[in-house]
Amino acid sequence: MAYARRIDRANPGCILFLVDQSGSMGFEMVHGSATPKSVAVADQINQLLTEFVLACTGGDEGIRYYFDIGLIGYGERVGSALEGALANRDLVSIVELADNPITTTPTPLWLRPVGSGGTPMRGAIDLAGQLMADWANRHPDSFPPIVINISDGAANDGDPRDLAARLQSLKTLDGELLFFNVNISARPGSPLLFPSSYEQLPINDDYAAMLFEMSSRLTPDQLKEASRLHGAGADARGFAFNSDIVALRQFLRIGTMVTQGDEHTV
């Protein structure tokens, strides 16, 4: 059965975030609020990484190498969004991540909010493909990598669909790579989480259709949780459209669910 591999030190997992850092990410997340989208996204990712670290430091053994983590930003440039001791590193172990936040006061921080430049999403997906192909080759028995792309707009460096398909074709013995997409927006209207068909998308919205097409189906465990919390259907995909902060948070928690170590899920 696919997506059944438990994550442990012998078979670590990999989660890569592609974060839109274009100029429009500096605009407000919600009409009337002072919080830019870049800040809201960075807050959510930093919280999630904190949870990852804490989940890997339980028990009596100190921190366990359960994950490789990557933060790729795309805006003025495409590349690692990590700073300090981890600057320019595309993938780092959870152990290195735990030991090298930019600051821990008031809360641990690895990703700073940035909003500048264009939206080279195609370049980011291309880089993700190179990194994940290498990772999958080195970890053939692991749970397949999860790549989560968070953006507020369309790519302006070309249609990324061919590269997304290539990314999704990567695999380990436990299944194909999971590529999930989150569109964040300040537009009014309800967020659309984990749709399972084109009919659920906004009518005549080519951008939504493209992101849906690029998004992998949820794993059985993720689907179970998405169904329980959001009524997701049988073929639900890892896609969120018109997300606000709450929807982004919910999406990230389900989209990064894997079975870890002994019994608990992250």
Next chain:
Amino acid sequence: MDTALFIAPKTDRTSLLSAEDRGGVCVDPKRGRARLVVADGAGTSHRSGLLAELIVASFFAEPIDAPPPVSAGDNASYYRWHRRISEQWTELAQVETGTEWYQQQNLGRGSAAAFAAAIVEADRCWCLAVGDCCLFQVRPGANHACVASFPMSSWAAFNTTPELFQTDLDRPVIWPRWTHLDLEPGDVIVGASDGIAEWVLAAAVQNPEVWRLLVEMSAADFQDVVAKEREAGTMVDDDTIVVRLVTGTGR
């Protein structure tokens, strides 16, 4: 009263000491008394092996001819026991925890564990459990039979989010489930952590002989079974413990 204890850490453990399962059995054969307990620290909670150790130690802290540390169905008794263990854990974990930000955050969140315990008094056995550690009452015979399985009676009941004993005293106390068993001479009480308990219950559906294995296996048999079933993917690769007590045969 014969006893046995087997433990197999999960395969990626760096040492046996870092396993998060603990257990023990204590007997007074003259009085027909015994106590048995298994505890399984939650891998994602802080210093959970220490918590499992405290649960086991506190269950044996008093002489066996004294009243048990927790009384059947007595919430006040359980609450005192729970509080005492939680306070001990907090005190010890503070000393043993480093200063890194994640160590301190985990310390603040406390620890968690599942446990199952049995108090044998002559021909009666009181059982209590929080979470998915299990107790089996097996009656040897031409066909070994499982008379009782507590608190889980089916492999399908196991999941990744069992209720757990929590050291965070600001959280509501999870009250244990209680039951009592009527014993016949020679009945065997087996305490098991969740991984092997789930496997036993699943295997027994097709092959009741697994109850004989549980009662008669040696330490080497146990290691063989665990290794083989983990390899086959039919047993979770987790810290695994079994504690066995053969009750009096001379009454």
